[in-house]
Amino acid sequence: MVNNRINLLGLNMAGLEKFVDELGEKRFRAGQLLQWLHQYGVDDLDSMTNISKKLRTTIGERAVIQGPEIVSDHIASDGTRKWVLRMAGGSDIETVYIPDGKRGTLCISSQVGCQLNCTFCSTARQGFNRNLSAAEIIGQVWIAKRLLQPYTGKPPSTQSRAITNVVFMGMGEPLLNLDPVTDAIEIMLDDHGYGLSRRRVTVSTSGVVPMFATLRQRVPVSLAVSLHAPNDELRCQLVPLNKKYPIAMLLEACKQYVADEARQKITFEYAMLKGVNDQPAHARELAKVLRGVPSKINLIPFNPFPDAPYERSDDQTIDQFQQIMIKAGYITTIRRTRGDDIDAACGQLVGKVLPRQRRQRPGSASRSIAQPPGNKSNSAWDSPADAR
Numbered sequence: 170m171v172n173n174r175i176n177l178l179g180l181n182m183a184g185l186e187k188f189v190d191e192l193g194e195k196r197f198r199a200g201q202l203l204q205w206l207h208q209y210g211v212d213d214l215d216s217m218t219n220i221s222k223k224l225r226t227t228i229g230e231r232a233v234i235q236g237p238e239i240v241s242d243h244i245a246s247d248g249t250r251k252w253v254l255r256m257a258g259g260s261d262i263e264t265v266y267i268p269d270g271k272r273g274t275l276c277i278s279s280q281v282g283c284q285l286n287c288t289f290c291s292t293a294r295q296g297f298n299r300n301l302s303a304a305e306i307i308g309q310v311w312i313a314k315r316l317l318q319p320y321t322g323k324p325p326s327t328q329s330r331a332i333t334n335v336v337f338m339g340m341g342e343p344l345l346n347l348d349p350v351t352d353a354i355e356i357m358l359d360d361h362g363y364g365l366s367r368r369r370v371t372v373s374t375s376g377v378v379p380m381f382a383t384l385r386q387r388v389p390v391s392l393a394v395s396l397h398a399p400n401d402e403l404r405c406q407l408v409p410l411n412k413k414y415p416i417a418m419l420l421e422a423c424k425q426y427v428a429d430e431a432r433q434k435i436t437f438e439y440a441m442l443k444g445v446n447d448q449p450a451h452a453r454e455l456a457k458v459l460r461g462v463p464s465k466i467n468l469i470p471f472n473p474f475p476d477a478p479y480e481r482s483d484d485q486t487i488d489q490f491q492q493i494m495i496k497a498g499y500i501t502t503i504r505r506t507r508g509d510d511i512d513a514a515c516g517q518l519v520g521k522v523l524p525r526q527r528r529q530r531p532g533s534a535s536r537s538i539a540q541p542p543g544n545k546s547n548s549a550w551d552s553p554a555d556a557r
């Protein structure tokens with residue numbers, strides 16, 4: 170809601186149908202709106218030429234099209250592009266675009282900050298402010314697309330999409346904000362929206378087991394699980410959520426998630442922390458524990474941040490770990506670090522998270538920028554299939 174008017178960006182097809190129903194309009198108007206907003210990426214009602222002036226005025230009385238405010242926009246020498254986006258209430262999040270040949274992956278955030286306290290993740294240091302709304306989640310895709318592929322007045326070709334993949338690997342735990350996350354995913358998958366296939370949208374989770382079935386039932390997109398350790402003792406230290414949902418339970422939920430889905434695999438993310446989880450014995454244990462789970466493994470060289478209690482494993486150690494996993498029959502890739510020169514490398518996501526108590530009510534946020542964040546800000550990102 171913006172000044173009591175609904176933000177059209179956050180409405181999926183069902184939401185838009187309800188909206189047009191309430192105006193006494195035909196249902197197909199919802200598809201038109203979705204198409205203008207997301208396929209073409211317009212930001213004003215007057216561009217919507219197949220909708221009558223009268224109807225546009227009525228819509229304008231009840232709704233707005235409000236995208237995120239851009240605080241900064243940087244492009245790295247390798248083409249990686251990072252935006253710092255200001256949310257209502259004054260906190261900032263980050264969105265990163267990673268072009269790679271024909272693929273263009275957008276890494277988006279689902280919450281301002283995070284509640285999960287993984288010890289190797291800098292977002293945890295910042296605390297948690299709030300969940301993002303569906304409009305704020307899809308708004309990241311909307312703004313990136315507008316900037317990467319501005320609307321020219323002609324229908325965009327599906328062949329030359331700038332954004333081919335979306336990963337929820339920015340700030341926050343998507344499965345702890347599932348309703349807005351699924352609404353946003355529905356817009357990504359809708360042919361009138363971004364038209365992405367469900368395999369090209371990846372939700373990354375630290376393992377909120379009870380939500381797996383709901384996600385699968387609503388939008389069976391690709392799932393990535395931040396595993397990082399082959400046993401409960403170590404995983405409890407790295408990912409405290411493991412105390413609640415230990416590895417056996419997590420892996421059972423993973424199996425269920427891909428059951429009856431030929432060729433569908435879970436991507437397991439594994440941050441390589443020097444001397445902590447990167448030894449050959451860990452690899453062998455991991456190979457054993459993942460037996461029977463359709464898996465792909467993505468090793469992420471740890472990205473350090475100030476006062477981080479870990480160091481990045483040596484390249485040689487990472488290669489050795491990868492070889493053990495490959496020999497054991499697992500597809501195992503090493504995630505390249507991209508966008509180094511603009512601090513957009515994986516896993517050091519910072520943004521600017523205001524403390525909860527200082528949160529302003531939506532709508533009361535000052536739209537003028539107090540100060541651009543001069544702090545180091547990095548994003549966790551990547552398409553799970555990337556290799557170094």
Ligand code: SAH
Nearest residue numbers: 290341342373374375395438471472516549
């Ligand atoms: N909460 C979700 C998504 C956000 S993190 C999750 O836990 O999956 C996206 C990925 O980056 C996760 O696999 C996370 O474990 C990893 N990551 C976080 N901090 C990192 C760091 N400093 N170095 C490397 N990877 C990191």
